[in-house]
Amino acid sequence: MTTLGTPGGFFTLADPVRPAGKAGNGLGYRWYDPDRMVLGKRMEDQLRFAVCWWHSFCWPGTDPFGGETFDRPWFKGDPMQGARQKVEAGFELFRLLGVPFFTFHDRDIAPEGATLAESDRNVRTIADLLAAKIEAGGPKLLWGTANLFSNRRFMGGAGSNPDPDVFAYAAAQVKTAMDVTKELGGENYVLWGGREGYETLLNTDLKRELDQVGRFLNLVVEYKHKIGFTGTILIEPKPKEPTKHQYDFDVGTVYGLLCRAGLDKEVKVNIEQNHAILAGHSFEHEIAMASALGIFGSIDINRGDNLLGWDTDQFAMDVTELTMMCVEILKAGGFTTGGLNFDAKIRRQSIDPDDLIHAHVGSIDACARALLAAEKIITDGTLSGHVADRYAGWDGAEGKAMLAGERSLEDIAARVHKAGLDPQPKSGRQEYLEGLLNSYL
Known part of the structure; x- marks a missing residue:
C-alpha cells in the first residue's frame, strides 16, 4: 500500500512530466x-x-x-x-x-x-x-x-x-x-x-x-x-x-x-x-x-x-x-x-x-x-527598431546636450527661435505594432 509522498500516494501520477516526445505517462x-x-x-x-x-x-x-x-x-x-x-x-x-x-x-x-x-x-x-x-x-x-x-x-x-x-x-x-x-x-x-x-x-x-x-x-x-x-x-x-x-x-x-x-x-x-x-x-x-x-x-x-x-x-x-x-x-x-x-x-x-x-x-x-x-x-528587432526610431532625435547632438544639462532654458528657447522650429507630430503606429506583436504568437 502506498503512502503519502510516494508515487501513487497523494498524487496518482507516478512519473515526472517530460517534454513532448519524451513523455511516458501520457502527460507531457x-x-x-x-x-x-x-x-x-x-x-x-x-x-x-x-x-x-x-x-x-x-x-x-x-x-x-x-x-x-x-x-x-x-x-x-x-x-x-x-x-x-x-x-x-x-x-x-x-x-x-x-x-x-x-x-x-x-x-x-x-x-x-x-x-x-x-x-x-x-x-x-x-x-x-x-x-x-x-x-x-x-x-x-x-x-x-x-x-x-x-x-x-x-x-x-x-x-x-x-x-x-x-x-x-x-x-x-x-x-x-x-x-x-x-x-x-x-x-x-x-x-x-x-x-x-x-x-x-x-x-x-x-x-x-x-x-x-x-x-x-x-x-x-x-x-x-x-x-x-x-x-x-x-x-x-x-x-x-x-x-x-x-x-x-x-x-x-x-x-x-x-x-x-x-x-x-x-x-x-x-x-x-x-x-x-x-x-x-x-x-x-x-x-x-x-x-x-x-x-x-x-x-x-x-x-x-x-x-x-x-x-x-x-x-x-x-x-x-x-x-x-x-x-x-x-x-x-x-x-x-x-x-x-x-x-x-x-x-x-x-x-x-x-x-x-x-x-x-x-x-x-x-x-x-x-x-x-x-x-x-x-x-x-523590428519592434525595438520602431521604438529606437521614435526617440532617434534624442540621440542627436542637441538632444544629448539638453539632457546632459549643457543647455539652459534660455539657450533652448533661443535655438527654437533662431532655427524657426515647427515640429510636427508623427504617428505612434499603435495598431500596426499590435498586429506585429500578434504575428510572433
Whole structure:
C-alpha cells in the first residue's frame, strides 16, 4: 500500500512530466524543455519556475461566501504531523513537475504556536526536513518570507502598526524567517503581504507610519548584511487588499518608499500580475517600470479575473500577456536571483490533488510558449527598431546636450527661435505594432 509522498500516494501520477516526445505517462510539456537554449541560456534558467507552498498545500478552497472544499489529509489531526505530510506532498509535486525552486511563508510550512518561541521551534523543525530534501536533490529555495498579515495582531499592519510591541514582534518573526531562508540557501527574502497601510485618516498618523515602515526596512537590510545573507531583499507591491490605502501600492509607490528610506540601491520588487491589474496597470507596465527604476527583482506569476475586483490568483494562461511579460524581463536583462513563482490557486471546484499538477503544467507551457515568442521578437528587432526610431532625435547632438544639462532654458528657447522650429507630430503606429506583436504568437 502506498503512502503519502510516494508515487501513487497523494498524487496518482507516478512519473515526472517530460517534454513532448519524451513523455511516458501520457502527460507531457508541449513547449517547455528545460535544456532548450533560448538567447544563450537554458529555458529553465531563463524562466526559473518555483512552486509556492501556501496556495498549493495550505489553502483549503475557501472564498468570502463558502467554506473549505479541499479534503487534504493534513487539514486534520496534529498540526505538526500535518506539516510533515505537506513536506512529503510538496517535494513529490516538485519532482513530478521538474521545477528548480519552491517558496514559502513561515506559517505555511509550520503551525503557529502559543508563543513566538514555540512558533520558531515549529518552523525550525520543518526547516530541517526541508534542508534534508534539498540536500537529497530536491529543488532549491527561491525565497522565504514571514506571514505578517494573518494573525489578528497584524490587523493594523506590521511595520506600520500603531503598537510598538507589534512592530517588535514582527521584527522578531522576520529575523527567524531570514535566518531559515539563509540556512536553506534561499536566493531572496520577500517582505510584506498586504497590511502595510491604513483604512482611515481619522485614526492614522501618516508620517509616523511611513517613518516606521522605513525603519523596519532598514532593520531588515542591516540584518541581511550582519548575517552575510547574499540574496536579494524584495518587496511585493500590493494594492487595495486588504487595506484601502497601501504604502506598497505599486512599483512606483514602493520606489518612493525605498528612496525615502535610503534603500533604493538595496531592495528590489517582486511583481505580481493580479496586483498590477488591481493597481490600474498592465502587468508589463509594472515590470518595465521596475526595470527603468533599477529595482526589478522577481515575479509572482498568476492572473486575475477581469470580471471580479479582487485577487483571484488564477494560473496564468494568456500567452499574449505572458509574451509581453517575457519581452520586458529579457529587456531588463533577465532574472538574476529572481524567477517565476506560481503564486496561484486551483479553483475551489478543482478538488482532486492531480488538478495541482495539470494547473502547473498548463501555466508552465504557456510561459514557455511566450518565452519562445519573445525570443523571436528580441532576435528579429523590428519592434525595438520602431521604438529606437521614435526617440532617434534624442540621440542627436542637441538632444544629448539638453539632457546632459549643457543647455539652459534660455539657450533652448533661443535655438527654437533662431532655427524657426515647427515640429510636427508623427504617428505612434499603435495598431500596426499590435498586429506585429500578434504575428510572433
